[in-house]
Amino acid sequence: MSERVRAIFLSDIHLGTRGCQAERLLEFLRCYESEYLYLVGDIVDFWAMSRGIVWTAQQNTVVQKILRRARHGQHVFLIPGNHDEALREYGGVSFGDIKVVNEHVHIAADGRRYLLIHGDEFDQVTRYHRWVAVLGDVAYNWLVSLNNGLSWLRRHLKRPGYWSLAGYAKRRIKTAVSFIFDFEDSVIHAARERGMDGVICGHIHSAVIREIDGVTYINCGDWVDSCTAIVEHLDGRMELLHQADGQPVRQEEPAMVALADLSLSSLHKSLREKADA
Ligand SMILES: [Mn+2]
Secondary structure, X not given: OOEEEEEEEEOOOOEOOOOOOHHHHHHHHHHEEEEEEEXXXXXXXXXXXXXXXXXXXXXXXXXXXHHHHHHOOOEEEEOOOOOOHHHHHHOOOEEOOEEEOOOXXXXXXXXXXXXXXXOHHHOHHHHHOHHHHHHHHHHHHHHHHHHHHHHHHHHXXXXXXXXXXXXXXXXXXXXXXXXXXXXXXXXXXXXXXXOOOXXXXXXXXXXXXXXXXXXXXXXXXXXXOXXXXXXXXXXXXXXXXXXXXXOEEEOOOOEOOOEOOEOOHHHHHHHHHHHHO
16 A cells, blocks of 8 residues: 655666665655655766666666656656756756756645755865766775775884874765765755745755754655655655665654765764754
């Protein structure tokens, strides 16, 4: 039995990559029927696909299920992200029953107005230093092996001292957390300037619903790590759901991804508490 909700918001599905958790997403979609379905960017990962395509049967089924919903009268909107930015040229165009829009305002059942954007334009890294984002992972792995090599060399040369990878990783976490705060703050600022009650975005793979001075910041998370989605209930209430094994569960805590394989959830929480204090 599927539950009827007013709207479903999904982002960062990254179809076409090995990381895409299409099976979990199919389980989630089986649980919810809605009047509106919003795809909030990075749905198909054209960046990764240019290096090699991973297209599974489940990913195919995801696309078919979405098309089917559109055909059956659900309002399906696709807001392109940076990994599917080629679609931005088609803002305002409909493909079959799916409307491509570069941004959108969703009016919830309770009358609140939400700005829908992917959010990469508020990410200072991908905006001004795209190569940093692309090279980041490669550079990190390279640094780790370099560190191992250096330690080996130091040991063999009997040199004292050790360049701490742990220290490096800690600094990196701090950078990652402040990156998330900066992103959230600038998105909220933009929503407020435009007189919105809230903003719904994706991009940083960090799902959360937060209220900041009367503006609701909502991030849909992703379907690579956290398997999270936002639903609007029939009364306009927004809820963050996490697709656990076989069933969706309510997510009370911010769902965080591990950046560079380091879990940030506890750190995010404690830093947020400090910041709020
Ligand atoms: Mn993105």
